[in-house]
Amino acid sequence: MARVTGLTVEHHRVPFGIGERSPRLSWTIVDAAPGQTQTAYELRVVRGPLSPEPAKFSVKVTSGASQLVPVLVTPLSSREQITIEARCWLDDSDEPTPWSEALTVEAGLLDPTDWKSDFVSPSPDDRRAEVRGAHVLRTVFDAVPSDQIARARIYATAHGVYDIELNGGRVGDQLLAPGWTSYTHRLRYQTYDVTAQLADGRNELRVWLADGWYRGKLGFNGGRWNNYGTDLSVLLQLEITTHDGVVAVVDLDDVWQHAPAPIASVGLYEGEEHDARDDIPWSPDSDALEWAAAVRLPRSLFPAALVAPDGPPVRAIEELAPVSVERRPSGGLRFDFGQNISGKLAFTAVGPAGHTVVLRHAEVLEDDELASRPLRGAPSVDRYTFAGHPEGESWTPRFTFHGFRYAEIDNWPGDYAEGSVRAVVVHSDMERTGYFETSNPTLDKFHENVVWSMRDNFLDLPTDCPQRDERLGWTGDIQVFGPAAAFLYRSTGTLISWMRDVAAEQAADGAVPNFVPWIECGFPADSAAGWGDVAVFLPWTLYERTGDRAILATQFDSMRRWVDHVAALTRGTGLWNKGFQLGDWLDPAAPPERPDDSRTDRYLVATAYHARSAVLLARAAGVLGKDAERTHYEKIAGRARAAFLREFVSPSGRLVSDTETAISLALVFELLDTEEQRRVAGARLVDLVEDSGYVIRTGFIGTPLICDALASVGATDVAYHLLLQTKNPSWLYAVTMGATTVWERWDSMLPDGSINPGEMTSFNHYSLGAVVDFMHRRIAGLDFAEPGYRRIRVDPHPGGGLTSAAARLATPYGEASVSWRREGRELAMSLVVPTGVEADVVVPGEVRPRVFRSGSHDIRFPARSATTDPAPKRVRNLHNPDEGEPAPLLAG
Numbered sequence: 001m002a003r004v005t006g007l008t009v010e011h012h013r014v015p016f017g018i019g020e021r022s023p024r025l026s027w028t029i030v031d032a033a034p035g036q037t038q039t040a041y042e043l044r045v046v047r048g049p050l051s052p053e054p055a056k057f058s059v060k061v062t063s064g065a066s067q068l069v070p071v072l073v074t075p076l077s078s079r080e081q082i083t084i085e086a087r088c089w090l091d092d093s094d095e096p097t098p099w100s101e102a103l104t105v106e107a108g109l110l111d112p113t114d115w116k117s118d119f120v121s122p123s124p125d126d127r128r129a130e131v132r133g134a135h136v137l138r139t140v141f142d143a144v145p146s147d148q149i150a151r152a153r154i155y156a157t158a159h160g161v162y163d164i165e166l167n168g169g170r171v172g173d174q175l176l177a178p179g180w181t182s183y184t185h186r187l188r189y190q191t192y193d194v195t196a197q198l199a200d201g202r203n204e205l206r207v208w209l210a211d212g213w214y215r216g217k218l219g220f221n222g223g224r225w226n227n228y229g230t231d232l233s234v235l236l237q238l239e240i241t242t243h244d245g246v247v248a249v250v251d252l253d254d255v256w257q258h259a260p261a262p263i264a265s266v267g268l269y270e271g272e273e274h275d276a277r278d279d280i281p282w283s284p285d286s287d288a289l290e291w292a293a294a295v296r297l298p299r300s301l302f303p304a305a306l307v308a309p310d311g312p313p314v315r316a317i318e319e320l321a322p323v324s325v326e327r328r329p330s331g332g333l334r335f336d337f338g339q340n341i342s343g344k345l346a347f348t349a350v351g352p353a354g355h356t357v358v359l360r361h362a363e364v365l366e367d368d369e370l371a372s373r374p375l376r377g378a379p380s381v382d383r384y385t386f387a388g389h390p391e392g393e394s395w396t397p398r399f400t401f402h403g404f405r406y407a408e409i410d411n412w413p414g415d416y417a418e419g420s421v422r423a424v425v426v427h428s429d430m431e432r433t434g435y436f437e438t439s440n441p442t443l444d445k446f447h448e449n450v451v452w453s454m455r456d457n458f459l460d461l462p463t464d465c466p467q468r469d470e471r472l473g474w475t476g477d478i479q480v481f482g483p484a485a486a487f488l489y490r491s492t493g494t495l496i497s498w499m500r501d502v503a504a505e506q507a508a509d510g511a512v513p514n515f516v517p518w519i520e521c522g523f524p525a526d527s528a529a530g531w532g533d534v535a536v537f538l539p540w541t542l543y544e545r546t547g548d549r550a551i552l553a554t555q556f557d558s559m560r561r562w563v564d565h566v567a568a569l570t571r572g573t574g575l576w577n578k579g580f581q582l583g584d585w586l587d588p589a590a591p592p593e594r595p596d597d598s599r600t601d602r603y604l605v606a607t608a609y610h611a612r613s614a615v616l617l618a619r620a621a622g623v624l625g626k627d628a629e630r631t632h633y634e635k636i637a638g639r640a641r642a643a644f645l646r647e648f649v650s651p652s653g654r655l656v657s658d659t660e661t662a663i664s665l666a667l668v669f670e671l672l673d674t675e676e677q678r679r680v681a682g683a684r685l686v687d688l689v690e691d692s693g694y695v696i697r698t699g700f701i702g703t704p705l706i707c708d709a710l711a712s713v714g715a716t717d718v719a720y721h722l723l724l725q726t727k728n729p730s731w732l733y734a735v736t737m738g739a740t741t742v743w744e745r746w747d748s749m750l751p752d753g754s755i756n757p758g759e760m761t762s763f764n765h766y767s768l769g770a771v772v773d774f775m776h777r778r779i780a781g782l783d784f785a786e787p788g789y790r791r792i793r794v795d796p797h798p799g800g801g802l803t804s805a806a807a808r809l810a811t812p813y814g815e816a817s818v819s820w821r822r823e824g825r826e827l828a829m830s831l832v833v834p835t836g837v838e839a840d841v842v843v844p845g846e847v848r849p850r851v852f853r854s855g856s857h858d859i860r861f862p863a864r865s866a867t868t869d870p871a872p873k874r875v876r877n878l879h880n881p882d883e884g885e886p887a888p889l890l891a892g
């Protein structure tokens, strides 16, 4: 029997304390009969006591829409709670489905005037450029008796990072709140339900506060301190609603006190130093302590908008036990967690008072030592001094995180007892949506490594790496990784939040910083192609993967300003041929100390990106019904494409930079003019890859495109050779070297086990893992045909000796999956199409795709001709000779 399930609003995982006044609802339908579709839906809404609308209403709508549909006529008011249930009618049935489970939605503080509290600070003006300690703020207040309380909420944010405690218990489970946004423009607040934690009568509220991103050191080249201000302060509003519906803001501003936290020093890069002898006891003993009065800083001093979160918070996601523990000759303990993570250690031990353990972290070992050189200016050392409790002490750092697989603890008290040290994985708590596997374990391991690099680099915003003195929102990295990110996790909320910061930090002339939030640390401020283009590419990707036009509508101005900016740089010629560029960053041919020195002309890259961004912008204008803009940007795109052809392409189809990256850009961004040019360029691309011996010769720009480029000219088997190569440089080389995440450089670790001498060498960058998007779409064959997967395209390209491959995705409409197996000369495919969706299945030798309606389907077709693509030149079988049939498998 069909059911309505999975209710969500906007892109929230849990719609609590949201900032949207008119949140749109989405649901999925499960257990429907094959081929059934929704013809109507009904919503039943109960509005809270603060509502301007009738407390209860229901609407029935004749529509097949189940995504992002409007719910309310009158928008939510601040704090308002509503519950929504949905049911629907399928086909012509008179009987609706049962009502879904109710979804509760609660608004945060939607108007600036809702904030009655001010910031309070233990450290209002500290200009030192050094690592500082943390503070505890506390306030004691009386609450009305609990039987009168309907609900209690804390709305909080900070200049710094904070944790809240109430009456001895932790409030919420978020880490490093409020996260990192462009604090000068947008400061996120969090909403907490503290109803159950309030005590009758006396209550003690504490806030731990440390520098974090706001005042701590950020950035490379020595980094910068006090990036957003010299104060450290918290803004906290406690509201109690009694059963009669009256909301009272508890007046706390003048009663905040503070004391130094037992954290003597802490920084995101530096690590944390905690002395448990200084732990602050809970009330009533805490009254005896020396508390100083906190300084009140009026909200009006800080112009940043207070905004509700768009995505999930950062949390401790899981704990890993070490796969090995070793006593080092020095006496210290070495742990290998078997996985490179972003996070921290947690331990339990009995130690004498005053005894200090030192925790050091590294991604890899070199010469059998923790390799700390790649961390550069991020020492990543934690220290804990025992209070001496005979029953033992448990600790994990509160306000820092590290990128590591290995850790050493010096001075461990006594013998090591199994289970006493764990690694805590910390990142944005997004829901996993996409999975992929094949018959090739090395390829699957690579995919798993990409998933880990995504996890480790989505710590509140999309970053380049989690370990060294960067951890910055590099725009180019997420520009190329966006499609993969959208498949693997429900990351839209996290990414739209960050896109708002991109828009906020865009210069008056439309320039986009190369990383966002921007930190002034000596890096060129001019936007690089492929990096600044995130302003257009990422909103477009998110629209394609979610079907949410509002993302385009919100970002349209930012997208437009970027394309206008570049058009102005080209002085209307369309040729971007001047100024700063990063080019095909990290081309393996570039010397370690000159990562931008690629073989591909940097202005070829720039002009190609300009043309593509203008095309995508014109498409976005089309989606939004902005016809004049569409025509305008089509013209700009045409001009850029003409300039590209004039400057970089011979009439016959050869490119000025005779490189894989140049040709891939021309093919995938559809910049060539004629079929003949495509044929010549494609053949040349195949030649280049063959001549290289199927190793990688592309950097950040070419790598995400080359497999698609090869597939587009019928050379999928060449793409497989490249993809399955294990020699350096290749995607799988790192896997053969024991990698558990994707590396920044193809050879971050050299074949002899030494670390690349370049000073920029991370073992956890997702960019080069962007190719998994190709694997999902082309190897398994699960692709979207219409935005939001309303229609899916199934077009697997078996090859590379794989005997099976599968992908599944929780699309907005429910789970879709494709899995195929070679069975003799046939390909056996199982397909699951969600309700409300149709699938176009490309069957070899057939002119039109076969259309499948929702449900499960088993299909068989001849494998030998699994593609109608022309045969590429025969290639040598360089890999996996033992696995399945030797390549080439597709044709010929």
Ligand code: BGC
Pocket: 464, 465, 470, 474, 475, 476, 477, 582, 585, 760, 765
């Ligand atoms: C970052 C990159 C980034 C690049 C561009 C590096 O330091 O880690 O991933 O895109 O700089 O300059």
